[in-house]
Amino acid sequence: MKRKFLIDVDTGVDDAQALMLALSIPDIEVMGITCVSGNVDIDQVCRNTLKVLSVCNRLDIPVYRGSSKSLVGKVLQAAHYHGSDGLGDSGLAKDMDLGLLQRECAAVAIVNLVNKYPGEITLVALAPLTNVALSLRLDPGFGNKLKEVFIMGGNTEAKGRVSPCAEFNFLSDPESASVTLQELRNIVVFPYELSFSCGMSWNWFDEWISQNTPKAQFNQAISHAIVHKQRVEKKSPFYRSCDLTAMALAVDKSLAIDTESVYATVELSGTLTRGQMVVDWNGCLRKPPNVTLVKKVNVDKARQMYNQMIK
Template identity: 35%
Template sequence: MSPQNMMIVDLDAGTDDAHALLMLLAADKRQEIKLMGVTCVNGNTSMKNVCLNVLRILRSVNRLDIPVFCGAVDPLILPNPAAPIVSFPSFHGSDGFGDANLPNPPDINLVKSENAICALNRIVSENPGQLTLVCLGPLTNIALAIKTFPNFLTQVRDVYIMGGNSSGLGNMTPSAEFNFFHDPESAHIVLECAQKPLVILPWEACLNRGISFEWRNKVLGAIESPQMELMNAAEHDIWKDYSEWLPCDALLTAVALHPQAGKGKLCHMSVELSGWKTRGQSVIDSKHGKPNVNLLEEVDLEVLKKLLILAMEKY
């Protein structure tokens, strides 16, 4: 196995994070990558729920050998009490897994005692130039690692991020995507400190790549395996008001595993930190700033579907 195929995934364990993690685990099983660990961040749900959901996923495919680390429990800056109130995200349910009342919760003590920010730096520094980061939630852990360990980002091979937007269209507010809105300061730090273009999948590119529920339920969902049973239960109710399935984190992960599956453009991205109605919105500059992102515009859905099917096959 090439050492350049080492990966760490940083996530907040909603249901699309779960599909993405299962894709990475299946690729690890095929020896296409080496998954070095899972770092958890607050976002879709509380830190405890994020860790429990990750452990549920690992247990479903008998991969509790993959180390799990607990990271930031809050964004860098807590919301201003005078700012407009935005309710805690509930799309994935209060527990991140559709409030499905899943039985037999895993042992939370399986989470490693080492903090995620320290683990990120340790694993990266032990394998300089060989680690790819796949970032599926708010960027708090990554920003803290950058600010705590000056050489951290210089030793990372590639960074893939699901977050931000490309045309001011949001899913958390009218102008901001959830991951960047949840912790704009962290997004700002990561963008400004980029050593080379970060690969970013924005919200709009996800909207353009929806999958029919006929395929999700009758093809993918019909696979008989513990992990598919888990995902069917977690997603049973959350998509009922939608016309297409949008597994955003899985879309990004397909590109991380097969870079040729994504098409994008180089540009400069920053994030608005103080706008009353635009906090967390990405600002794109294709003419003036030095390119710091490869902004994905298309993802090959056939590649994604193949990877999802491989991820759900019984081990």
């Protein structure tokens, strides 16, 4: 029997790669993809998601439009990194018809799918957690019916991405991140800093990106701008894709070769630390662990999946 995945995205370049990976695994059935504002606005996220499905010949998978703002109404986007269209300014998704979206909104779809298949669905959350928090408010018990949850987001060393101390997904909607960590169960967190130890050497990347298949050509087109930022502007010694690695972990948990169960929460009020994931390493809060943090990943094993996803 195939494993059932429900994937929540704000489709930029790394989300697109993560979706391509999930769709390439024979024993995974993607039950639905829910979209939320994040890297770009919600309509563009939906177009980008549909484009990935089109490239992978999987437009049969239902896509749901989700929240266009955080719970408190603020909007944080990353077009400066992912491009104004979220796909490296490739323009490849401009022809996608939003009429292909399901009528049901994302939060309702999440609740309905999880209630239809209790204990069977793995939720992979690669975006701001607004849709997930709204689902918890629609059905507070739905979290108990998930098989497991994988979250790409948060940070463990207070090293910020778009603020001094916070990672993008959690800073985009701190309240939703807080609700999610406190009210869901069986959570595995892939924190932002981990991506810096999960990169691909440029020699390996050059071979990977240059393969002559439609999927590889799409990957090359959407990655061009980010590759320039990482390789030329920041002079990174390797290419990294947060959501792609997080998806690899969700596909194969054995990739996690070092983990730790801890209590984690989210700072909501700090002037400089709002959105930071606060990890109670020493048990000062006297609360039981609520997340499993991934601390090290088998990168060589993950690369085998990356090669397969663009065949």
